Amino acid sequence: MINAISSILVCQHTIQGLETSLAASTMPVCALHLVQLSDSSPPGIDAFLHRLFSAAGNPELFGVVTVSRVQAPIIRPTLVDHSILNNTPWTLLLVIKGSEAHNLPSTITSSIKTHYSVVSGIPSKIITNYDTISDKLRNVEPPAPLLEIKLDSNGDVIPPSKSTCSLAPTREDGQDLSLSPALLDLAKRLNHDVKYDGPVSMLNLLHFHTDEGAVESYHEYGRRFVTVAAKRGGNAKLVGIVVSPLKDGLRDSRGNQGRKKQDWWNECTLVHYPSINHFIDMSVDDEYQFINKEYRLKAIKDTALICTIEIDLSKYRGGQAKL
Numbered sequence: 001m002i003n004a005i006s007s008i009l010v011c012q013h014t015i016q017g018l019e020t021s022l023a024a025s026t027m028p029v030c031a032l033h034l035v036q037l038s039d040s041s042p043p044g045i046d047a048f049l050h051r052l053f054s055a056a057g058n059p060e061l062f063g064v065v066t067v068s069r070v071q072a073p074i075i076r077p078t079l080v081d082h083s084i085l086n087n088t089p090w091t092l093l094l095v096i097k098g099s100e101a102h103n104l105p106s107t108i109t110s111s112i113k114t115h116y117s118v119v120s121g122i123p124s125k126i127i128t129n130y131d132t133i134s135d136k137l138r139n140v141e142p143p144a145p146l147l148e149i150k151l152d153s154n155g156d157v158i159p160p161s162k163s164t165c166s167l168a169p170t171r172e173d174g175q176d177l178s179l180s181p182a183l184l185d186l187a188k189r190l191n192h193d194v195k196y197d198g199p200v201s202m203l204n205l206l207h208f209h210t211d212e213g214a215v216e217s218y219h220e221y222g223r224r225f226v227t228v229a230a231k232r233g234g235n236a237k238l239v240g241i242v243v244s245p246l247k248d249g250l251r252d253s254r255g256n257q258g259r260k261k262q263d264w265w266n267e268c269t270l271v272h273y274p275s276i277n278h279f280i281d282m283s284v285d286d287e288y289q290f291i292n293k294e295y296r297l298k299a300i301k302d303t304a305l306i307c308t309i310e311i312d313l314s315k316y317r318g319g320q321a322k323l
Contacts, residue, residue, distance in 0.1 A: 027121030031101040032268060033094040036114035040091040048111050053316040055105040065095040065130055068201050068308030072186045075175055075305035080207050080264060085304055088114045093203055093308050097127055102250050117252040120240035120268050133237055138199060142233040142274030145281055177292055179283050187276045197275050201310050206267040207302040214299045221295035228288045232278040238270035
């Protein structure tokens with residue numbers, strides 16, 4: 001059984017040295033790609049993934065770390081690239097490693113309708129251990145959700161009573177990571193329409209305030225987050241620093257290579273939860289909302305939080321998979 005606390009601590013310890021490593025040009029570069037496929041049907045996704053893995057013959061140049069099916073945005077950005085991020089029905093999240101990770105092969109770009117990417121430095125030990133961590137997380141028996149999602153006579157999700165979430169009232173926009181109608185609707189769709197009660201992976205893009213202490217405030221949030229997340233099987237699987245400025249030859253969706261770091265994303269994370277219900281449990285927890293308001297909200301100027309479901313890639317690596 002994997003220890004969720006120790007895994008998150010590894011990520012949090014690692015991230016504090018990322019900027020130094022990036023400055024020294026020793027941090028392996030990965031790229032996170034959000035893609036909207038022209039054909040987002042199951043057969044269309046299957047065909048795309050076969051072509052993706054056919055192009056990933058040399059992992060030193062272009063290797064697939066993970067692929068997730070995008071479900072819904074939880075928090076929509078308001079400043080950084082908000083039009084494309086908020087208005088695009090994304091199909092997949094691709095996490096790619098290697099010296100050409102930023103450059104999607106021509107054999108798959110013809111299948112992509114819209115593309116958004118972020119070049120990030122992610123520690124090699126995180127990438128190397130990613131499959132092992134993910135496999136253990138998928139196979140471990142998670143703690144029971146503290147909150148059971150219930151439906152009313154109209155099939156709508158009933159929010160938990162205020163007595164259980166005094167610091168986390170339901171908000172319309174959910175920008176502060178409190179419970180929102182959008183989050184409850186996603187839970188309803190996964191739990192009752194799709195009949196899916198398995199793990200979710202939350203992609204988080206972070207843009208920090210430039211005030212002194214903002215980044216450290218977020219890292220303090222991360223350290224305290226460990227305890228709250230562990231109660232619900234939460235595990236930070238990927239943590240990275242967005243490369244800034246970009247080296248010659250690299251490119252992503254920031255446009256101008258010289259775009260200042262204070263004008264774009266600064267960090268990215270991919271966090272595992274055993275189910276959407278476990279994530280909601282955390283959002284209504286008073287302990288979580290305290291550290292959220294005290295450390296997280298004071299640090300971030302903008303953020304994007306997108307719920308995804310990781311795809312079993314064994315079929316494309318040589319075994320069997322499920323979409």
